[in-house]
Amino acid sequence: MRNELTIALAGNPNSGKTTLFNALTGARQHVGNYPGVTVDTKEGSYTKGGLSCRLVDLPGIYSLSPYSEEEVVARDYLVNQRPGVIINIVDASNLERNLYLSCQFMEMGVPMVIALNMVDAAKKRGIEIDHERLSALIGLPVCPVVARSGQGITELMATAIAHAQEHDKWQPAHISYGDDLDAAMLDLSTMIEEGGFLTRDYPARWTALKYLEKDDRHLEIGAKEDHALSSRLLEKVEQVARHLEQTVGSEPDAMIADHRYGFIKSILKQNVVHRTMDPDRLYMSDRLDNVLTNRFAGPLIMLLVLLGLYNFTFTYSALPVAWSATFFSWLGGVADTFLAEGYFKSMLIAGVIDGIGGVLGFVPLIMFMFFGIALLEDTGYLARVAFMMDRVFRIFGLHGSSVMAYIISGGIAGGCAVPGVMATRTLRSPKERMATLLTVPFMNCGAKLPVLALLVGAFFSENQAMYMFLFTLLAWLMALLAAKLLRLTVLRGESTPFVLELPPYRFPTFKGLLIHTWEKTWHYIKKAGTVILGISILLWAMMTFPGLPDSERQVFENQRQEIIRQASPQLPASPEDAGQAGPEARAMQKDLLEVANAEAEKALRYSVAGRIGTALEKISWLPGFDWRTNIALVGGFAAKEVIISTLATSYSLGEVDPEASDSLGETLAKDRSWDAVKALSVIIFVMFYAPCFVTVACIVKEAGSWKWGLFSMTFNTLFAFLLSTMVYQVGSRLF
Template identity: 50%
Template sequence: MCEKKGVPGASALTEEEKKNGVRIALAGNPNCGKTTAFNAWTGAHQHVGNYPGVTVEKKEGWTRCGNQKVLLVDLPGAYSLTPYSMEERVVRDVLAPENAVERPRAVIDVIDSATLERGLMLAVQIRELGQPVVLACNMMDEAKRAGIAIDLEKLSARFGVRAVPTVARSGEGLDRALALALEKAQKPCEPLVLAYGPDVDPALQRMSALISEKKLLVERYPARWTAIKILENDEVVLDQIRKADPDAARDLEAQRDALAAHLSSTHDTTPDAVIADYRFGFINSVLKDGVLRKDNAKDRLAFTDKLDKVLTNTIFGPVIMLAVVYFMFWTTFIVGAYPQGWVEDFFGWLGELMTGVLPEGLVQSLVVDGVIGGVGGVLSFVPLILIMFLIVSFLEDSGYMARMAYMLDRVMRAFGLHGSSVMPFIIAGGIAGGCAIPGVMATRTMRSEKERMATMMTLPLMTCGAKIPVFLMLTAAFFAENQAGIMFAVTLCGWAVALLVSLFLRKTVFRGESTPFVMELPPYRLPTLRSILTHTWERGWMYIKKAGTVILAISVILWAALTFPALSEKQSAPFEEKIAALEAQIAPLDEQIAALKQQLEGAPADAAMSRALADATEQKAALEEQKSETENALASETVRNTWGGRIGQFVEPVFRPLGFDWRTDVALISGVAAKEAILSTMGTAYSIGETDPDEPDSLSARLAADPGWSKTVALALMLFVLIYSPCFVTLVVLKNEAGGWRWLFFSMAFNTGVAYLVAWAGTLVGRMIWG
């Protein structure tokens, strides 16, 4: 079975491995229960990131087997070691890395017992690569209920590896599989050598000899395995050989081409087809004579097929899907409103506490307005995100999510996208309230890079949860008679613009053939609570970490931009003098009102005194209104004088055709940092102080009364906010996922350009309707 000299796994554990842990890989087909097993082994002792250079998620976790510490590497789901997708390339690179020290000591291959034949195809290739393998025949309980019987002793003997029955949902058999993997990790093994017939085997022998002689990749792969990959036209291996020895590469490719020509002329086939046929032949020979029995098997998929007749029905399927998605977001907002309120109340209390503790000045403003206000506004969405992903995780693990992608594939393909684009769109805000960040991350499962890029670039056009407060405020101010209809129209507009933009991008920037939507529809299963909670926490924690890092930094920068430079004494003196004069006039009125009230208490009604009290109260109210207007004017001038205000005034001519003034422009600029900042920035810029997100009516009333605002301007602003540049965190995620700074700047510029055009069109429509 597996290792070559010099490769870890051929000897007993080193002292460092005994102390720091043994690396064991966890492989398997998609939907085989591998991640459930990984969660059962590692629990909360996991860390998630990306593999270097690619966007595929990397999950590792610690566990113990007896006294031995083990580092489990959860590999992406794969059907083979031929890199048809990014995930399959990652699997191979982890199993046979350039750095031999990072090579796993052994592999636990998790197989769905009901699809044993298909699962063994990956196991065959891992053994040919030269890795010790333990087969974890998972979901044995479901296989038994379906009437499928597997003789694991015979399977182990014939396949040359140990096979263990497991039920990952309950943890049954997992300890045994891990113990066997540790045992295999310390024993020498040789790569599996299969016979591929009289045509292929001689060519493999000649090519293997040349590879060994030239020492091509021999420290990474067995020579015969490398030869097989060349016959399978594996471009990754071919590129590696071309770089190592161009002359040997030409010789090996010539031998491949000669074999291909011979097989084509004599058998009308290709080398890779022959190799696949012989592998399946080997698997069938292993499973015959009672190893796998299905004679009395019930149809395991009968229940799934019955459900699919309804859930994927041409008519009822889409209706049920929309109902499920609506229920998901309805539950998110209804149930999440309570914990969200608690979080908001907590940060409100914390802000009041710090206001009382810290002396008035810059430090207090930084802590209360910058840190607590900025980060608190973002963290208030955590309960909603956790609830949403709890439901999404249930839909994923149950198998229904795959059906949603299947049903919407035809619609998405009409616009150059893919069935796999559906869930990223929904997560990003396809049903109002999502978030583009997890939506972008959800595109990692897409195989076509062109379709994936087009999907990523259009996800920020959805109605994410951070934009909703802005829309609610504007609808309350200008469309109070039909708020629900306007919100629904905005959501539909996001979909329409996203699909049209994606079609444009697929015809221009990301041109390429559409890939067929081929996916496995897994059987319906009841997910485990532990698996759902683990997935939910992983996603929620990523959001929380961003709020505590990037959003914190943005909030501080935004606070500084709207605070400095302060007005000079000369600039602020006229306002302060007027305020002081008004206070001087209000003070005697306060005394007069207090005296009149005291005289009227318990005395007979005196019309003259009552009239005097009313007059004094009216005068005081008028003076206080003047004072408030002066304070607002001072605040407005203060914001106008800051760097943020100056930038707003600088760009004002550009946005004047849309009806936006410099104060709105400042809010839009802050919205690039975080869409949550638009409301609070508008509140400050319009001189009414900080806006309470729970009570936006004050800002709504101010805008409704402002002569520079109208329904047309409100419509234009809603369309612009919906479409323009993603927030900073989303931009960073796009840069990381797309693989370069150019896509960050492309998304900013392109989305803003589209937003400007759509908003300008909105002003034309608005003028036609409202004048």
């Protein structure tokens, strides 16, 4: 046990909870992790004027029901970690509904202080709250604050710390739920207390209440503790439920909720809230909504905003991404110059430096994307996007908020699935979120584009733009259909209730945006970084080992010696000087390069990756792929643009820049094993097969288990294989 006081921050989403947390802790915060849970709980510390404590920011929730992970995390935290006091943040403009959660904390009995937030905004809306009166009526300290400006937070913390010192026991509030339920509560509580049932962790009244509500999670805990007593309690609950059904035609949980609101109304009616304006008058926010969600203007503006976000993310991050690429190729060059030839050097350059470069190369992208999303989220616009898009996405078993993730992943060609997968965090519905995050890699990301461009350029050169556009549409169609397929099979089930709050538009705080952005970015570097480095080295090893046997290498070495011997002896020996040398020297260098490329091809085929590629020919004839294509596709798991360089190596072309792959395009166009049908089949496969491992690492992290990462790789590859086979088999018969 630690002696330091722990204070938990709890409240509705959009109540300004995170803003308050940031104001209290500044940069002294980190994300706390609980195994198997994808919901973050942030921790930080607060020190001021001799007072210090630990602060925990619980996920934003509307109630303590057992239905969402956020709610369960919050509940379990309170019970298992026993914070000294909770600060419940409520939005002063939306007091009645916010107090619903407070009411449940009071039923639980946790020591609590209420932070009445955004009193300034409420005042502008003509709402004034008599906080002293409210405090007297509910029997808890109430502190008016403005979290944005920090107004009142010192007093809030002093009150909370003092309250924690005075109250160390949980004291459940007695709220009336009507005669029938009150009587039942009394009976159940007595049975629970007599049996000492769960009373170590939960007040008896709370357990009684949860049994009446038939709270699945609590019933489960109860059944484990004492099955017989749990059954007797349930019997009693059934009795009451039947009685209520016959007399008032209602269920206990509905009645309890009604009485909670009744309790809140009865308090607020006692001159707590003073309104100086008509509550239904149109606020600025409503007027904005009249335009921004207008039937015609709304979708148009949304399109522009999303395009803007996309441009912001990918255009402005291009420069830092290029810097990072330049830096790592420089680093690779330095290593190349100073290290001795051998496997260590090759691993350091191709495995470690390229791997870390791969991870860090995404960092600017992720930072810009999260900044953009934080901006849309904190202003309240994201909720409107979900509102407008929901009808379309629901057809495919998704949620209105899914649209963001798809667009970022390449819904407008050229995105990236890594930030796309991470963007699914804004979805609160678990099944819809999973379906989205598993299908966003189908979009045409920036790394697939050069591969597509190469093949389209070589085989469909007449209508390049049109083909690229068609492939973008195809990606959308397939992603949505695959999502529907997943929602009908592995992610089957009713859609999560949509019931979404449209918060008033607000100006976000710059500090909040920065903290948000940094936190997500750091999370990515830390979690994805380690996995990616490991896999990068593994892939390097697969494409390097086993090396060519000495006898084979000798053959190439002999060829080299032969070329050098035939050239005149006064020629410069090092390739650096060859540029200034005569035509004979250049011819020699060209011959040497050809030998090196032929050796690279042979070595690649000899390596594990090459053997896999060759072995795969047994099934890859179906979509029309030969061993060269297979190796390239295996390499593409590292990053899709690697497909080009691997393909080039396997065609003995040496190093080829993915951005300028004309020579490879020409080779493929001339090669008799390639034709338009095979090109189309490869394009389809590249679009839909296993996402690159950076994406897989992110899927694992976001979905919370390796199972989904493996699923994604298998499902996508099978999906792509079937499509390509269909295209190739039908296509080669028709043309």
